[in-house]
Amino acid sequence: EPEVTQTPSHQVTQMGQEVILRCVPISNHLYFYWYRQILGQKVEFLVSFYNNEISEKSEIFDDQFSVERPDGSNFTLKIRSTKLEDSAMYFCASSPNRGTVNSPLHFGNGTRLTVT
Amino acid sequence: TQLLEQSPQFLSIQEGENLTVYCNSSSVFSSLQWYRQEPGEGPVLLVTVVTGGEVKKLKRLTFQFGDARKDSSLHITAAQPGDTGLYLCAVKRENYGGSQGNLIFGKGTKLSVKP
Numbered sequence: 173e174p175e176v177t178q179t180p181s182h183q184v185t186q187m188g189q190e191v192i193l194r195c196v197p198i199s200n201h202l203y204f205y206w207y208r209q210i211l212g213q214k215v216e217f218l219v220s221f222y223n224n225e226i227s228e229k230s231e232i233f234d235d236q237f238s239v240e241r242p243d244g245s246n247f248t249l250k251i252r253s254t255k256l257e258d259s260a261m262y263f264c265a266s267s268p269n270r271g272t273v274n275s276p277l278h279f280g281n282g283t284r285l286t287v288t
Numbered sequence: 289t290q291l292l293e294q295s296p297q298f299l300s301i302q303e304g305e306n307l308t309v310y311c312n313s314s315s316v317f318s319s320l321q322w323y324r325q326e327p328g329e330g331p332v333l334l335v336t337v338v339t340g341g342e343v344k345k346l347k348r349l350t351f352q353f354g355d356a357r358k359d360s361s362l363h364i365t366a367a368q369p370g371d372t373g374l375y376l377c378a379v380k381r382e383n384y385g386g387s388q389g390n391l392i393f394g395k396g397t398k399l400s401v402k403p
Contacts, residue, residue, distance in 0.1 A: 176330075205390070214290075215331060215393040217381065228390055263330045276321070277391065279330030 174198045176280035178264050184286045185254055193249045193283045195264030204247045205265040205277060206239065208232070215263065221247065254287045261285075291315065292377055292394035300400040304366055309397040311377030312359040318380070320360050321391070322351055325374040331393075367401045374398050 177196045185191050197204050206218040219229040221239055236258075238250045247266075251258055261282040269275040293312045301307055311320065319338045323331035335344050337353035337360060344351045348371075350363040364371055374396040381390035 207391075214395050215325075215376065215378075215391075217390045217392070220390055230390075265330070276333045276336065279332070281329045 176264055176266055176278050178262075178280035178283050180283060181281070182284045182286070184288065187256060187287055188253050190250065190252050191254055191285060193251075193262050193264075193285070195247045195249070195280055196245050197247055197264065197266030198268075198278055199245070201266035201268050201278070203227075203267045203269065204239075204241070205267075206249045207263045207265060207279075208260040209263065209282075210257075210260040218249075218262075251285075254285075256287050259285055259287045290395065291392055292379065294375075294377060294394040294397050296397060297395070298398045298400075300402065301367055303368055303401055303403050305401075306363065306365050307367055307399070308361055308363045309375055309399070310359065310361050311394055313379075314358065316357050318357070320353060320357075321378045322360070322362055323376040323378060323393075325376060325396070326372075331376055331378075364399075367399075369401045369403050372399055372401050 179194045183191055204221045207215050208218055209215045217230050219233045219239055220227045236252050240248050261284050263279050263282045265277040265279045267275045267277050291313055295310050319336055321336045322334045324334055325331045335351045337351055340357045341355045342353045348365045352361050376393050376396045378391040378393045381392055
Protein backbone atom coordinates (compact mmCIF):
# COMPACT_ATOMS: atom_id res chain seq x y z
CA GLU A 173 0.00 0.00 0.00
CA PRO A 174 1.39 3.44 -0.86
CA GLU A 175 2.57 5.44 2.09
CA VAL A 176 3.81 8.88 3.06
CA THR A 177 7.55 8.83 3.74
CA GLN A 178 9.44 11.33 5.84
CA THR A 179 13.14 11.99 6.22
CA PRO A 180 15.09 12.16 8.38
CA SER A 181 13.47 10.13 11.13
CA HIS A 182 15.40 12.12 13.72
CA GLN A 183 17.02 15.54 13.39
CA VAL A 184 19.09 17.21 16.05
CA THR A 185 19.93 20.87 15.61
CA GLN A 186 21.22 23.75 17.64
CA MET A 187 19.03 26.66 18.62
CA GLY A 188 19.07 29.33 15.93
CA GLN A 189 19.85 26.95 13.10
CA GLU A 190 17.58 26.30 10.13
CA VAL A 191 16.16 22.84 9.45
CA ILE A 192 14.33 21.36 6.50
CA LEU A 193 12.06 18.41 7.07
CA ARG A 194 11.25 16.38 4.00
CA CYS A 195 8.19 14.43 2.97
CA VAL A 196 7.20 12.41 -0.05
CA PRO A 197 3.40 12.30 -0.14
CA ILE A 198 1.45 9.52 -1.81
CA SER A 199 1.90 10.04 -5.53
CA ASN A 200 -1.67 10.73 -6.67
CA HIS A 201 -2.58 12.87 -3.68
CA LEU A 202 -3.24 16.56 -4.18
CA TYR A 203 -3.49 17.97 -0.65
CA PHE A 204 -0.58 18.06 1.76
CA TYR A 205 -0.35 18.88 5.44
CA TRP A 206 2.10 19.33 8.28
CA TYR A 207 1.17 18.57 11.87
CA ARG A 208 3.31 18.52 14.96
CA GLN A 209 3.16 16.73 18.30
CA ILE A 210 5.12 18.07 21.22
CA LEU A 211 6.03 15.26 23.62
CA GLY A 212 3.03 14.37 25.76
CA GLN A 213 0.74 16.81 23.99
CA LYS A 214 -1.87 16.75 21.25
CA VAL A 215 -1.26 16.39 17.57
CA GLU A 216 -1.64 19.96 16.23
CA PHE A 217 -2.32 21.23 12.73
CA LEU A 218 0.30 23.53 11.23
CA VAL A 219 -0.51 24.06 7.56
CA SER A 220 -2.30 22.70 4.52
CA PHE A 221 -1.03 23.07 0.95
CA TYR A 222 -2.75 22.68 -2.39
CA ASN A 223 -1.96 23.68 -5.93
CA ASN A 224 1.44 25.06 -4.91
CA GLU A 225 0.15 27.39 -2.28
CA ILE A 226 -0.82 27.42 1.35
CA SER A 227 -4.56 26.91 1.70
CA GLU A 228 -4.69 27.31 5.47
CA LYS A 229 -2.34 27.74 8.39
CA SER A 230 -2.68 27.74 12.14
CA GLU A 231 -1.51 30.37 14.59
CA ILE A 232 1.52 28.17 15.27
CA PHE A 233 2.68 28.55 11.66
CA ASP A 234 4.30 31.96 11.93
CA ASP A 235 7.00 33.61 9.83
CA GLN A 236 9.54 31.16 11.19
CA PHE A 237 7.93 28.40 9.13
CA SER A 238 7.61 27.90 5.40
CA VAL A 239 6.55 25.06 3.12
CA GLU A 240 7.49 24.24 -0.41
CA ARG A 241 6.89 21.65 -3.06
CA PRO A 242 10.19 22.01 -4.92
CA ASP A 243 9.45 19.26 -7.44
CA GLY A 244 6.71 16.81 -8.30
CA SER A 245 7.33 14.50 -5.38
CA ASN A 246 8.73 16.29 -2.33
CA PHE A 247 6.97 18.49 0.19
CA THR A 248 9.18 20.29 2.68
CA LEU A 249 8.79 22.17 5.94
CA LYS A 250 11.50 24.71 6.69
CA ILE A 251 11.96 26.10 10.18
CA ARG A 252 14.23 29.15 10.32
CA SER A 253 16.12 30.00 13.47
CA THR A 254 14.89 27.07 15.53
CA LYS A 255 13.91 27.52 19.16
CA LEU A 256 13.94 25.02 22.00
CA GLU A 257 10.15 24.91 21.93
CA ASP A 258 10.21 23.72 18.31
CA SER A 259 11.32 20.32 19.59
CA ALA A 260 8.53 17.94 18.58
CA MET A 261 7.49 15.18 16.22
CA TYR A 262 6.55 16.67 12.87
CA PHE A 263 4.10 14.66 10.79
CA CYS A 264 3.45 15.10 7.11
CA ALA A 265 0.11 13.94 5.71
CA SER A 266 -1.56 13.83 2.34
CA SER A 267 -5.03 13.20 0.96
CA PRO A 268 -6.38 12.62 -2.55
CA ASN A 269 -8.85 15.47 -2.22
CA ARG A 270 -9.67 17.93 0.53
CA GLY A 271 -9.71 15.71 3.62
CA THR A 272 -13.27 14.50 3.68
CA VAL A 273 -14.99 11.41 4.95
CA ASN A 274 -14.18 9.67 1.68
CA SER A 275 -10.73 11.23 1.34
CA PRO A 276 -8.98 10.72 4.68
CA LEU A 277 -5.52 11.92 5.63
CA HIS A 278 -2.59 9.51 5.42
CA PHE A 279 0.16 10.34 7.86
CA GLY A 280 3.87 9.62 7.61
CA ASN A 281 5.86 8.25 10.53
CA GLY A 282 7.19 11.64 11.45
CA THR A 283 10.51 13.37 11.99
CA ARG A 284 11.58 13.83 15.57
CA LEU A 285 13.17 17.27 15.82
CA THR A 286 15.34 17.96 18.83
CA VAL A 287 16.59 21.52 19.31
CA THR A 288 19.44 21.85 21.78
CA THR B 289 -10.54 23.63 28.17
CA GLN B 290 -10.02 21.02 25.49
CA LEU B 291 -12.52 20.74 22.64
CA LEU B 292 -12.24 16.94 22.76
CA GLU B 293 -11.86 15.29 26.14
CA GLN B 294 -10.62 11.74 26.01
CA SER B 295 -10.83 9.36 28.93
CA PRO B 296 -9.24 7.61 30.51
CA GLN B 297 -5.86 9.14 29.80
CA PHE B 298 -4.08 5.84 30.52
CA LEU B 299 -5.36 2.29 30.62
CA SER B 300 -3.39 -0.83 31.42
CA ILE B 301 -5.18 -4.16 31.15
CA GLN B 302 -4.50 -7.87 30.74
CA GLU B 303 -4.88 -9.69 27.47
CA GLY B 304 -8.45 -10.91 27.01
CA GLU B 305 -10.13 -8.11 28.92
CA ASN B 306 -12.70 -5.78 27.40
CA LEU B 307 -12.38 -2.01 27.55
CA THR B 308 -14.10 1.18 26.50
CA VAL B 309 -12.54 4.57 25.90
CA TYR B 310 -14.40 7.80 25.41
CA CYS B 311 -14.22 11.01 23.44
CA ASN B 312 -16.50 13.75 24.74
CA SER B 313 -17.32 17.31 23.82
CA SER B 314 -19.97 19.92 24.41
CA SER B 315 -19.95 20.70 20.67
CA VAL B 316 -21.84 18.99 17.87
CA PHE B 317 -19.82 17.55 15.00
CA SER B 318 -20.71 16.49 11.46
CA SER B 319 -18.30 13.58 11.78
CA LEU B 320 -15.64 12.18 14.09
CA GLN B 321 -12.60 10.06 13.42
CA TRP B 322 -10.66 7.56 15.51
CA TYR B 323 -6.95 6.99 14.96
CA ARG B 324 -4.41 4.67 16.51
CA GLN B 325 -0.83 5.84 16.92
CA GLU B 326 1.96 3.45 17.81
CA PRO B 327 5.28 4.66 19.25
CA GLY B 328 7.48 6.20 16.57
CA GLU B 329 4.73 6.21 13.98
CA GLY B 330 2.09 8.56 12.65
CA PRO B 331 -1.63 8.30 13.40
CA VAL B 332 -3.47 5.68 11.36
CA LEU B 333 -7.16 6.17 10.65
CA LEU B 334 -9.38 3.45 12.08
CA VAL B 335 -12.84 4.73 11.33
CA THR B 336 -14.97 7.77 10.58
CA VAL B 337 -18.45 8.03 12.10
CA VAL B 338 -20.93 10.38 10.55
CA THR B 339 -24.49 9.70 11.68
CA GLY B 340 -25.77 10.21 15.21
CA GLY B 341 -26.13 6.82 16.91
CA GLU B 342 -24.01 5.13 14.26
CA VAL B 343 -22.16 1.96 15.24
CA LYS B 344 -19.22 0.70 13.21
CA LYS B 345 -17.27 -2.49 13.79
CA LEU B 346 -13.70 -3.21 12.85
CA LYS B 347 -12.95 -6.78 13.94
CA ARG B 348 -12.86 -6.59 17.77
CA LEU B 349 -13.25 -2.80 17.81
CA THR B 350 -16.70 -1.23 18.04
CA PHE B 351 -17.11 2.50 17.50
CA GLN B 352 -20.22 4.44 18.39
CA PHE B 353 -21.16 8.03 17.63
CA GLY B 354 -23.46 9.59 20.20
CA ASP B 355 -27.05 10.31 19.22
CA ALA B 356 -26.41 14.04 19.58
CA ARG B 357 -23.08 13.78 17.70
CA LYS B 358 -21.19 15.28 20.64
CA ASP B 359 -19.36 12.20 21.80
CA SER B 360 -18.06 8.83 20.75
CA SER B 361 -16.83 5.62 22.28
CA LEU B 362 -14.48 2.87 21.26
CA HIS B 363 -14.99 -0.58 22.74
CA ILE B 364 -12.39 -3.31 22.35
CA THR B 365 -13.41 -6.91 23.01
CA ALA B 366 -10.84 -9.44 24.19
CA ALA B 367 -7.92 -7.04 23.95
CA GLN B 368 -4.62 -8.32 22.62
CA PRO B 369 -1.07 -6.99 23.07
CA GLY B 370 -1.22 -5.83 19.44
CA ASP B 371 -3.96 -3.36 20.45
CA THR B 372 -1.42 -1.44 22.51
CA GLY B 373 -1.13 2.16 21.35
CA LEU B 374 -2.45 5.69 21.65
CA TYR B 375 -6.07 6.01 20.57
CA LEU B 376 -6.95 9.46 19.31
CA CYS B 377 -10.25 11.00 18.35
CA ALA B 378 -10.34 13.91 15.92
CA VAL B 379 -12.83 16.24 14.30
CA LYS B 380 -12.55 18.45 11.28
CA ARG B 381 -11.64 22.06 11.83
CA GLU B 382 -14.32 23.02 9.30
CA ASN B 383 -16.73 22.99 12.17
CA TYR B 384 -14.89 26.07 13.32
CA GLY B 385 -14.41 27.86 10.03
CA GLY B 386 -11.42 25.89 8.87
CA SER B 387 -11.06 23.65 5.87
CA GLN B 388 -11.90 20.00 5.75
CA GLY B 389 -8.44 18.53 5.86
CA ASN B 390 -7.51 20.21 9.08
CA LEU B 391 -8.13 18.12 12.13
CA ILE B 392 -8.44 18.90 15.82
CA PHE B 393 -7.20 15.98 17.89
CA GLY B 394 -7.90 14.93 21.45
CA LYS B 395 -4.99 14.13 23.74
CA GLY B 396 -5.65 10.43 23.41
CA THR B 397 -5.96 7.34 25.57
CA LYS B 398 -2.74 5.42 26.00
CA LEU B 399 -3.64 1.73 26.08
CA SER B 400 -1.28 -0.98 27.25
CA VAL B 401 -2.37 -4.61 26.92
CA LYS B 402 -0.17 -7.01 28.84
CA PRO B 403 0.16 -10.63 27.79
